[in-house]
Amino acid sequence: xxxxxxxxxxxxxxxxGGYSRHGFDRVELELREWFTEQARRRGLDVRPDRNGNLWAxxxxxxxxxxxxxxxxxxxxxxxxxxxxxxxxxxxxxxxLLQAKGFRPAKPFAVVVFVEEEGGRFGVACxxxxxxxxxxxxARAAALTDPDGVTFGEAARAAGFDPxxxxxxDEALAxxxxxxxxxxxxxxxxxxxxxxxxxxLAHGRWRYxxxxxxNHAGATLVEDRRDPMLPASRLVLAARRAAxxxxxxxxxxxxxxxxxxxxxxxxxDVWLDARAEDDAxxxxxxxxxxxxxxxxxADEGCALRVTEESYGDTVWFDQALAAEVSDVLGGVPSLPSxxxxxxxxxxxxxxTAMLFVRNPTGIxxxxxxxxxxxxxxxxxVALATALERLAG
Ligand code: HGY
Ligand code: MN
Ligand code: MN
Numbered sequence: 495x496x497x498x499x500x501x502x503x504x505x506x507x508x509x510x511g512g513y514s515r516h517g518f519d520r521v522e523l524e525l526r527e528w529f530t531e532q533a534r535r536r537g538l539d540v541r542p543d544r545n546g547n548l549w550a551x552x553x554x555x556x557x558x559x560x561x562x563x564x565x566x567x568x569x570x571x572x573x574x575x576x577x578x579x580x581x582x583x584x585x586x587x588x589x590l591l592q593a594k595g596f597r598p599a600k601p602f603a604v605v606v607f608v609e610e611e612g613g614r615f616g617v618a619c620x621x622x623x624x625x626x627x628x629x630x631x632a633r634a635a636a637l638t639d640p641d642g643v644t645f646g647e648a649a650r651a652a653g654f655d656p657x658x659x660x661x662x663d664e665a666l667a668x669x670x671x672x673x674x675x676x677x678x679x680x681x682x683x684x685x686x687x688x689x690x691x692x693x694l695a696h697g698r699w700r701y702x703x704x705x706x707x708n709h710a711g712a713t714l715v716e717d718r719r720d721p722m723l724p725a726s727r728l729v730l731a732a733r734r735a736a737x738x739x740x741x742x743x744x745x746x747x748x749x750x751x752x753x754x755x756x757x758x759x760x761x762d763v764w765l766d767a768r769a770e771d772d773a774x775x776x777x778x779x780x781x782x783x784x785x786x787x788x789x790x791a792d793e794g795c796a797l798r799v800t801e802e803s804y805g806d807t808v809w810f811d812q813a814l815a816a817e818v819s820d821v822l823g824g825v826p827s828l829p830s831x832x833x834x835x836x837x838x839x840x841x842x843x844x845t846a847m848l849f850v851r852n853p854t855g856i857x858x859x860x861x862x863x864x865x866x867x868x869x870x871x872x873x874v875a876l877a878t879a880l881e882r883l884a885g
Contacts, residue, residue: 497582498574498869501528510571512860516639517567517609517620518546518648525566529581529606536588538604543665544658545624546608546649552588552598558670559601560884562587562876565610565621565835572611573862575677579850579869581606583675587877598884600670607835614639614648616698616764617803622838627661629803634659666842671814671883674836675848675876677864681855682828686871689815690847691827693837694741695775696768697804701728701786705795707751707759718757722749724789724797725761731785732765735778740769741831742778764802768831772806808837811844818846821882822875832857848875 505521507514515521526548530540533550540550549555564580584604591598608621615637623629635646635656646656678688703721725747732742743766749758765782769775783799790797819825828849830837836847850864850872 497532497585498578500532501525501578502574504528505568507571510860512571512573512862513568514570514572514613515566515568516570516611516614517645518652519614522567522608523652526606529566532585533604536585536592538588542654543625543662544654545621545660545662546652546654547621547625548606549665550604552602552604554601555603555668556601557668559603559668560598560880561603561605561669561672562674562880563603563605563607564674564676565607567609567611567613569611569613569858571860572613572858573856573860575852575862575864576679576857577610577676579677579864579872580675583850583869583873583876586873587880590873590877591881596881596885600884601668602880602884603668609645610835612698612803615645618698618833619805619835619838620645622835624659625662625665626838626842628838631656631660669839669843672836672839672843672845673814673818673848673876673879673883674834674845675850675872676832676834676836677857677862678828678849678852679830679832679855679857681852683826683849683851685826686851686868687822687875688825688849688851689819689827690810690830690834690836690849691815692810693805693808693830693833694768694770695772695805695807696766696833697775697779698802699765699767699779699783700800700802701725701763701765701783702760702798702800703763703786703790703795704760704798705758705793708757710755710757713757719794720757721761721793721795722758723793724786724795725749725763727789728763728765728782728786731782731789732767735781738774740767740774740778742767742782770807805833805837808840810836810840810846814844814846817882818848818879821878825875846879848872848879
């Protein structure tokens, strides 16, 4: 926990509460420096890859490496554990292993992925998607943050050349197994440590409703084409469509220009939809989009829908999960409603996830919390698993 305390004041968000730490922003660059210092203190050799992810090697890089780690960025106003717990636990697992005189028999690295939350540039797991070729690097470079800064510009300012970004076969080829520790983000875990079995299929869609900007006082209701109406009907349609375990959320709705006495000219609405498989997720989004189209027509508004990211259901490597569970004496396995970098890597290398109990199940909020003794149990579990895999 001391390492989490180290960064407890980095990136606090006084307006939202919690933390706002986003890819290549000033705060995340400070966290990168902190991680680099922590890694060097442990004799790890920190080598950024060309996509902006940080790799801290214990010994020489090489094939069949055992890799662990997570992310340091947050959602806007996020909690202290989602991401950093996995990075801090990896560093402390190295401490435990070094303290007992363990030396890895395989190449071994701790990795920090950039912009896992997509909190600045809108696409989740951006660093691991670039590494694996799951996103076109030109599209990634052109993604913009709310201030209009592109990912390419932010990457360049952080010392990375966007023209060199993209699938990194050499880096991928070094990974033998990847194990990510993460705070659980639901209430599914009733013991300190568990394993992830799967990740829901999930994606993000942007709906832009365009009407006619006008005066809130001088414009009669019958003369309006107010995009806020169909935007509101989309929010309600999302809740109605989320049945049978599916999830559909609107957490971000931005009217333009956004004046109290102004009828918006356009409204952007982002939908996060998830379900147990591809077909069900697509069905939920189709239902919502049909209602959005009806609502736009009813109000004389135009609608443009853009799919911003999508990932199919992830099933983690069962042999690796069994091996990790076995060395831990048997831990429960549970589905994950949250996406992770491990979910992106799972398509390329044997991947497992360890979850640490979250007593409230709250995440992506300042109240996110995990008990110190459960975090310590997570570190011991991760060290035990890594010792088995890299022994
Ligand atoms: O959105 C997610 O599920 C993850 O926290 N990026
Ligand atoms: Mn998250
Ligand atoms: Mn996370």
